[in-house]
Amino acid sequence: MSNEKDFQYVSDLRTVVTRLIKKLRRESITAQQLSLTERSTLGLLLQHGGLLPSELASMEKITNQSMSQILSHLLEEGLILRTNSETDKRKVVISLTVKGEQTILKMRSERDEWLEKAINATCTAEEQEILKQAIAPLTKIVDFE
Template sequence: MEANQDIQFASELRNVMIRLIKKLRKESQTGLQLSLTERSTMALLYQNKAMLPSELAASEMITNQSMSQVLNHLSELGYIIRTASLTDKRKVNISLSELGERTLLQFRHERDEWLARAIAATCSAKEQAILKQASGMLSTIVDLKI
């Protein structure tokens, strides 16, 4: 019976986290013009500075053709820069433009701001401390490699 309760708890936690993620996506006016894959691609470029389109596609688990469409849209918006590789002229490195970086940081800030307001409005100081502890535990779970 305990295993079923553990699975039920895991299911409830997963559902709440999915709902929170969906809610956060809607709380950024800046990010609404972009698809989830476009935002995720921008985040990858922010973390890695520059990547090849094939590396981005592999990281996002989409086809090279789909990534090409993502990159074309980000390019139209002025969010990325394409630069020929110094070692292989057939390859193109993709990086965030200054506008792309500012936009990424803006929609992250909008979501963080909303979440901070929501936590302050709904949680007591004790509950906020519990959330901080849970955040650390969730990070450990996310980093687990099994």
């Protein structure tokens, strides 16, 4: 077991990562128009293409009923399409519309632009190098189950 002093950096890291995530969410005007789960659902569809509503619900770790409400809103906004499955006509496949794809890419672009501006304005070249080197270990932490 580590001592309390060694453990402090863990708490500091959690705090700063949480604050950065909240800040990034606020820096996208486009993202503010959708809930976190709606944005995440669009991201999954961009990554995986067409998915069944039950697959999306499972990936988001929410009920099928909650996913149904999210999909209804995204459909209303013109961000997704519902098409009958080619293999099983009883099933519906959800995919992004062109507007949906443009929306998710615009959100990412807005956040990337803000983050690049913030890094350039606040970090030295050496600090920017440290951030680049931190990506690999942070990715390992994110992928840890």
